[in-house]
Amino acid sequence: MRAVLVVNPKATTTSERSRDVLVRALRSQVDLSVRYTRRRGHATDLAREAAQEGVDLVVTLGGDGTVNEVVNGLMTADPPTIRTGGSPAERLPALATVPGGSTNVFARALGLPxxxxxGTSMILEGLRLGRSRTIGLGRADDRYFTFCAGFGLDAAVxxxxxxxxxxxxxxSPSLYFRSTLSHYFLGSHRRHPAISLERPGEPAEGELGTVIIQNTAPWTYLGDREVNPNPEASFDLGLDVMALRQLRVASTTRTVTQLLSRHPDPRGKQVLRxxxxxxxxxxxxxPQAFQLDGDYLGERHKVRFTSVSGALRVIC
Structure with a gap:
């Protein structure tokens, strides 16, 4: 089996020594090439090249941003002619994700430690046993995402x-908390919601203050605690949405409290799910702040979201 390991050398929870251990472990089972990212977006190019070379597996070592770039490289590659037949997912290399970032939502949503x-031990076991699953992805305009997207407040944070x-x-969780409070009270137009959600054949939902989109659960983590606006979201289904119609202090505080409870189930007049x-x-x-998989992508007036079922095979 031919494999490429895409390494973000700035990954926050790994060192050069740990990377060497990972490389030796992978080389015990696969024919491995190691490639390092040098700039933002480089992982996309490396993954696309790997797919077009006909490798069987792409492994990431980095955080959710690295995973997102690799997934976009795989999904936009032209697979070689030797990969014919089967589903689109079967014609692409499989993906394995070694958690190396600060949060690693995608890897943990797959059940990895x-x-x-x-996480490496579990991936090696999956390779030995031939264990994989096919997951769906989300797509925002021309870019794919694995677990979440945001339009409005969460992206601005x-x-x-x-x-x-x-x-x-x-x-850290405290940095996110302070950034949320600062933007909510000082940087947002919370009294004048401007977002509308449009669906084919349905009335538009207007005057939304912020929108969270999930392709799986959870949405994110605060340390070991799951934060889950849409607990039923799944890699095997379409996209789930939670939006707040108004960002009033009382209703927003109530929704945040519901999100951080042991059994989150946010509801209320100002909540759209x-x-x-x-x-x-x-x-x-x-224009609204826009993010995919925790990566800020600037401001947009309009974004079209689609669910892409059975898009990618993952080792887990």
Missing amino acids: REWAD INRVEQARRRGRVS LHDLDEFTLVSAR
């Missing part, structure tokens, strides 16, 4: 956190 060493990290701050959607479009009268 949080630590890279334990991610932007603030990324700016703080570039100034040397460490990613939709399950297992094939497609929808978000439109805003003013």
Whole structure:
């Protein structure tokens, strides 16, 4: 089996020594080539090249941003002619994800342990046993995502956190909490919601303040605690949505409290939840912050979302 390991050398929870251990472990089972990312977006190019070379497996070592780039490289590759027949997922290399970031939502949603060493052991066992599953992905315009997207408040908070990290701050739950409070009270147009959700054959849902989209559960983690606006979201179904119609202090506080409870089930007059959607479009009268898989992508007036079933094989 030919495999490529795509390494983000800036991965927050691994060292050069641990990378060497991982490489030796993988080489005990596969014919491995190691490729390092050098810039943002480089993992997409490396994964696309690997798929077009006809490798059987692409392994990532990094966080959710690295996984997202690799998935987009695989999904936009032209597979070689030797990979014919079967489903689209079977014509692409399989994906294995070694957790190396600060949160690793995608790997943990697949059932992998949080630590890279334990995750590696589980992946090696999956390779020995031929264990894999096929998952669906989300797509926002022309870009794929694995577990979540955001339009509005949560994306703006991610932007603030990324700016703080570039100034040397460490990613932590407290940093996200402070960034959320700061944007909510100082940076948002919370009294004038501007987002509409449009679905084929359905009335538009208007005056939304922020929208969270999930392709699986959970949406994210605070340490070991799952944060789950849409607990029924699944890699095997369409996309789930939770939106807040207003960002008033009382209703928003109540929703956040529900999200952080032991059995989250956010409800209320200001909460819109939709399950297992094939497609929808978000439109805003003013530009909104936009993120995919925890990666801030700027501001948009409009984004079309679609569910892509049976898109990719993963080792887990």
